[in-house]
Amino acid sequence: MKVLVPVKRVIDYNVKARVKADQTGVDLANVKMSMNPFCEIAVEEAVRLKEKGAATEVVAVSVGPTQAQETLRTALAMGADRAILIQTDQDLEPLAVAKVLKAVIAEEGPQVVLMGKQAIDGDNNATGQMLAALLDWPQAAFASEVVIEGGKAKVTREVDGGLQTLNVDLPAVVTADLRLNEPRYASLPNIMKAKKKPLDVKELGSLGVDTAPRLKVVKVTEPPKRSAGIKVETAADLVSNLKTAGVL
């Protein structure tokens, strides 16, 4: 069974994001970039499926600029077998990424697409769901546990009221939530070995997919600065203030 893991190169979660002066987006010049944390969890889960014998091959794929090769090398160092970069300098919307992934899937024929539930840059939380719809495959989003057996995936999902368990037929799209696993650190020998694993680079244009933007970003602004709070004299004041604010 082949598992395809889409991974995204995003601004590092430790970096304090700054908005560009012209309000067109986040300033990425000289900013540390790394693999989206939810994608890391997806890679880890795919590698564990392979280690358990449930998967035979783990293929990482990224859609992005040349530098996304480094993100793919991280996936390879964690244990993915090979990688594909669909190269583009365009900043693609979730639907476009889903279409690109669909084209990759047509070629690769994976039984499971295991991906992060969202990327921490745009926080769209849409690509996995859109991909399942385009493929007309079952989807199980926000997985906190994944068991593959008998041509099905048993996926535990974190929902508002607690945990929900789904049985989905394969092939399927599964998206990873935070508590699915704790990703391993890539070891130094595996980082060196990752260099020798195959990484194919294809131009986005070669896939013949319509990736034209459908959304227009009007402006990007910093969240409002926290303003000073108020002091209350008594507990009763506190309660009545909270009631006024609609919290209680």
Place this chain on the structure above:
Amino acid sequence: MDFNLTEDQRAIEDAARAFAQAELAPNSARWDEDKHFPVDVVRKAAELGFAGLYVREDVGGSALSRLDASIVFEQLSYGDVSVAAFISIHNMASWMIDRFGSEELRRRYLPRLTSMELIASYCLTEPGSGSDAVAMKTTARRDGDQYVLNGTKAFISGAGTSDLYVVMARTGGEGAKGVSAFVVEKDMPGISFGAQERKMGWNAQPTAQVNFDDCRVPEANRIGNEGEGFKFAMAGLDGGRINIASCSLGGAGLALDTAKAYLETRKQFGQALKEFQGLQWRLADMATELDAARLMVRRAAHALDTKNPKATQYCAMAKRFATDAGFEVANQALQLHGGYGYLRDYPLERIVRDLRVHQILEGTNEIMRVITARELFRA
């Protein structure tokens, strides 16, 4: 000449940084306070290949260069100087076995050293011979297919905890050519350990004397030939100096970043400290010294990797400069914090205490000048 790290080196740096930030940094204050040596965490570091950085791959090493190792130690020590320095000593001792030991010795110990199932210490200094290491008195008398060791080694990092001790002892007459190197196991009869030293810093690792009292060591545990031990010990120290200097870079890097953040947030006289030009200049000088130190360390590491004939001199110069600069940067960072810098709630006083010893060990900075001058006059 390209001053940028390669893609591999950036990946290695990221891996070391991620480990240090998650596993070391959050605990370093507590380990210092409790004088706790986190064996479990150093073994976790070993799983990632940090215990045999420049040991060959056939025995589980990572087979990296000295420059790569320097990058790793800088990142690890940004998380915890004391633990990073200990891992560097384990690397140095393991490398001596890998580089100079017999095939049998390599196979017997290195697979367990690279996983840190076994932890190694380096034993050169004695109570009466520090800078004048060649005056050592510990003897190894041959008796059939064994050696009988007698003497005391002092200031041994890991003493009492480590499983293996790479020991320099005298098998022949006086001088460097009378010294041989041995691998001594912790439970060989006749080895014992002194009380734990009470230290200014480096508290997250044990330090004590190691005593040999008719300690019998099989001939097979000798590293290389009789009389080569001092040469091996010095070769180990060339790299050891790069490692310790790299650990100064990491500790000083944390001090600098902490001071920068403090200048940005602390206000006095109605403005942030960073608005005061006197403090700006201080921070700029700290950053400059640290960068110069880093360049020297990396050049020296590269010289070792490329077997540059001046490597010993570069290592000595880089060790002297980087450990002095590292301590000074940390001390200045403490000063910039005022009274808060003196409190254990901030990392500065710990970094100062930890980095102070780097000016003393792996050859004092005075000995570094002796080596540098000797190499200058040799040319």
